[in-house]
Amino acid sequence: MEDTIQNTEKKETKRKYVLVAVMLAMFVGAVEATIVATAMPAIVGELGGFSHYSWVFSAYLLMNTITVLIYGKLADLFGRKPVITFGIGIFLLGSLLCGVAASMGQLILFRLLQGIGAGAVMPIATTIVGDIYSPEERPKIQGYLSSVWGISAVMGPAVGGLLVEFLSWRWVFWVSIPLGLLAMVGFWLFLHENMEKKKPQIDYAGAGLLTVVIASLMIILVEGGVRFSWTSPQIIGLSVIAVAAFLFFIVQEQKTAEPMVPFEIWKIRPLFIANVVSFTTGLMLIGISSFLPAYVQGVMEESATVAGFTLTAMSIGWPIASTVAGKLMLKIGYRNTSFIGGIFLVVGGLLFVAIVPAAGPGGAALSSFCFGVGMGMTSTSFIVLIQSAVSWKQRGITTATNMFMRNLGNTVGAALLGGILNGQILRYFSERGGKVGEELTLDSTNKLLTEEQRSELLPAVKALLQDGLSHSLHSVYVAVLIFGIISLILIFFLPKKKNWQVDSSSS
Template sequence: MAEKLTKRPLVLASLVSSMFMAAIEGTIIATAMPNIVADLGGFSLYSWVFSSFLLMQAVTTMIYGKLADLFGRKPIFIIGVIIFLLGSILCGLAPTMGALIVFRLIQGLGAGAIQPIVTTIVGDMYTVEERAKVQGYLASVWGISSVIGPLLGGIIVQFIDWAWIFWMNIPIGIIGLIGVIIFFHEEVDTERKSIDYLGSSLFFIAISCLIIVFVQAGTSWAWISPESISLLLIFVICTAIFLWHEQKATSPMMPLALWKNKLIVIANIATLLSGMITLGLSSFLPTYVQGVMGESAIVAGFTLSTLSIGWPISATLAGHLVLRIGFRLTAFAGGFALFLGTFLFFLLDADKGPIYAGISSFIVGVGMGLSSTTFIVSIQNTVSWYERGVATSLNMFMRIIGSAVGAAFLGGILNMRLNHFYQQSGEDLEIANTDMLLDEGMRETISPETLASMQDGLTYALHTVYTGLFMIGTLTFVILWFFPKVTIEK
């Protein structure tokens, strides 16, 4: 397909701007949330502003990938960006927190197309030697956006208005749209296409139920509650029917033959596990640095930003390494870095300080960059044009699900161990009191004895979380021993 495409630098610039728009949306809103809550109210719905976006992105990523294989990348990309921009305009105009959540769903509906289709177009436009390097550049977009997102969000909130966090997407998205419409050309088979409506619907329902359980259970609902059990039951039933249907469908939404490819299976399992590691660190490292080490939010942000620095550097390096030492050894190097980084977190204690935490975080970022770029390029190298969209989307979907599972699983461990510590110590404390540890002003009002007990409890609980992360890191490393040796097809 590469020779059919024209103006590759201009198309790539358009794709990078679109990718940046979707990537920064995940981090820029975090800084603005206190102002949004102050304006709109609805603090009890706080987490759903993030979760609604993630939910819709997760359930549509695979569907868009299949549609891109059927109808071509260009029309699906254009539809995705237009929906995302419409959602962005509406988010800025939201009169209530409930409306904002609905509009974030629309944004997520568009975002589900952007990342996988951008990555697939790059797979189409470039040879494998070029592809490895360009996928590294795309990974850099995510690293850069996660570093500057919170800072840019803070500036916009302080000097303009929180609505511009959403409206700034409009010019960026339009530039990306124009570039792809004018300069990207592809040949798509014009014969009548068969769309797997039933498979797509079953997948949508199953994954929606699963993610809602991950978001709500352990916080709003108990894990063993009628709501959680009912949704998990719907997930199991819909998944079973989906798998049965996909075997018979003319043009299945998820070709099950992909799961017979050893490379894809290993890459996707490792991606799921590494997604758990990334979100586990993002969720709990700032809490450790602020609550246990007693450092400021800025220092906590530094320890996490090193992950975002290590990721793009090593992703770019991976583009060169796969050509020199091959996919298997590069993926293995990424697995070793994840193992080493999570082992350092397993050894973490308050005395080691934030610099140790920052270095450990950086090493995890190196592991993520080396492995994620290698997975995408190797998967795209082993499938045809007609499966490249769905295969790429499947890998990204596994990371999103890994993030959701990781947040729920590790968050559940944290709460359980913290409760256990407080019960054993006989202190009249609850998990809700932990909020005071994360507020520098409130921390000073706590008596030294209670403060010490709360920090001991948080240290105890978070050490268990980091033990869990180390086990996941070890499992990822072990799985990558089985990554097959693949010849690079030019």
């Protein structure tokens, strides 16, 4: 078995129990987004601070994105077990504090703490699976892990709604604590690592510079064009800081013995392609998950529950495709499996571009399902591929880098596609709205999202708002399709060999 020095059958690692702990940890992290989103109206109703609504999510994503690469490197230096248990512990502490927050400011602060811990959960949990299972076993196991996302997507809104209705929104944060504690116990009891006894060299300077780069970029993307104009001193200043810190980061990584991000992993073609495609699919993912509900509710005039169903279709297609991908990889290889996934991404993009209100939520769900199949095929193939392309000593940072690229794609996509949507709506109002359009703003579109407010609109105003939203979302989906085509083209350049595996001697 490849890399048996860290698999440690000698240390009696109980793989089945470790896998359960991994799945518990991943479920706690995956369910966070959906369960909190369900509770946000109740949270704002009690704490106020609607203007800071988006920062409840952005704060979590900010620290998650910043820390994911750092944890990946620390796991290669100190071992997986201490790093993931530390991350889960910080996450659970943040969850406890979120549940006792007395103001929106406190909640945002505690969400930052949650995000610091969450950065360790997904990449290290996935890395552990790469350590304890052989290359032949990993495809099947990754299919199991992907099912966690589907389960969390279905359970999150339901559990969150029940907790808010019958207990309190505070339980939305507390409910994950016992599951996280069980995962920590599982790792300490059943995961045994044979770490090499030597003093690690930690790249503190690289970690600090990386934090500055990502924090500056995230603030620019979240606040640019919203709180600050794109030409404001704040945005220009942050841009200068981000560029300068990035240049210093490159210099630092080239001269240090243990870099936070080893640049040599980017020279391995499968890793480079997998990371770039993860970035483009991250852009696509945020474009669909963020804006599809607005189309279903505002243009198709369906309820929020029905809109949620259309996204659930994606969450169903994803784990099904991941399970199938695990079997296909063993027969036709990584490249062919991911190429099939790329085709589904393009098909999903085409269906979104072609969608019309008459297609109804069933048409939206079909488009969403096809996209989910594409994501399940590609993401599972990439994780197994990159974990087989490097040795144990680089598997943590390599896995974390791939997840970082998808997170970065989500963040850039939210800003880019949101800008396209807003610009197209305003242009539509000014060019085709006449006198009625002159009185409309972006916020006018909000009236389409609830039946009560839609019923109060004049027919002409309602028609203009729906046509403008439909036209603008069509532009967003064209961009999504373009990124799908780019992803498919990049996948085509993966090596044609059936499997890609590092020489075990390299470890």
